[in-house]
Amino acid sequence: MHRVLRFEHARRMKEYVQNIAPGIFLQELLSKPGTVGAVCPSSRFLAASMAQEVPQDEEGLVIELGAGTGVVTQALLNHGVDPSDLLVIEYSAVFVQRLRQRFKNLNIVHGNAADLCQLVPAGRKVRCIVSSLPLCSLPRTVTQAILQQWLTLLQPGNVAIQFTYHLREPEWSKNLAMLRTNSKIVWANFPPANVSTYSVEQTQEATLGR
Ligand SMILES: C[S@@+](CC[C@H](N)C(=O)[O-])C[C@H]1O[C@@H](n2cnc3c(N)ncnc32)[C@H](O)[C@@H]1O
Numbered sequence: 001m002h003r004v005l006r007f008e009h010a011r012r013m014k015e016y017v018q019n020i021a022p023g024i025f026l027q028e029l030l031s032k033p034g035t036v037g038a039v040c041p042s043s044r045f046l047a048a049s050m051a052q053e054v055p056q057d058e059e060g061l062v063i064e065l066g067a068g069t070g071v072v073t074q075a076l077l078n079h080g081v082d083p084s085d086l087l088v089i090e091y092s093a094v095f096v097q098r099l100r101q102r103f104k105n106l107n108i109v110h111g112n113a114a115d116l117c118q119l120v121p122a123g124r125k126v127r128c129i130v131s132s133l134p135l136c137s138l139p140r141t142v143t144q145a146i147l148q149q150w151l152t153l154l155q156p157g158n159v160a161i162q163f164t165y166h167l168r169e170p171e172w173s174k175n176l177a178m179l180r181t182n183s184k185i186v187w188a189n190f191p192p193a194n195v196s197t198y199s200v201e202q203t204q205e206a207t208l209g210r
Contacts, residue, residue, distance in 0.1 A: 037134020047075035060127035116149035
């Protein structure tokens with residue numbers, strides 16, 4: 001019995017290491033620290049916490065930004081997002097290659113979230129945006145361009161889900177013309193992270209607050 005448990009434990013550990021590819025994450029972190037913006041991949045608890053915020057009874061695309069090693073991608077699939085409704089955008093060619101190997105049936109686009117409107121297939125309605133982008137460490141102009149894309153694509157009632165390592169409200173969100181409707185801290189992550197859900201208000205115009 002113990003031997004079976006040990007074998008199962010070792011099998012899971014091997015699968016985990018293969019999936020998160022710590023060597024590749026470290027290599028990307030060292031070559032582009034501001035773009036990766038994290039010291040290690042998101043934990044599955046953080047990923048599940050983000051996925052839980054995705055509305056389930058709505059139609060349309062779920063867009064994942066900055067998928068990295070794919071921990072959040074997997075959580076979105078586990079949450080029941082249909083593969084044909086998931087659009088994954090990742091800037092790093094190395095991560096894109098890994099993601100395409102791991103998720104063969106997903107639409108994984110090698111692109112910049114600042115050009116999001118051009119990357120969404122024409123005529124597809126968007127349900128929500130799930131972002132692991134390091135909005136605090138990207139250049140301010142890039143962050144502003146990314147947020148503007150969200151506001152262009154999301155309709156009133158739609159949500160954007162973002163994690164940060166700031167346990168308080170991050171600077172970039174202060175002028176965002178979206179309402180923070182939920183915020184929770186996930187302690188089981190290194191470092192602990194805050195998952196916030198932002199909703200496009202019914203009455204406001206799709207512009208940045210300033
Ligand atoms: C915090 S890491 C992702 C963590 C991911 N959840 C994981 O566990 O691997 C941020 C990711 O955003 C990507 N990224 C940064 N800037 C981007 C941009 N402008 N467009 C798309 N992806 C971007 C980075 O390449 C990196 O994979």
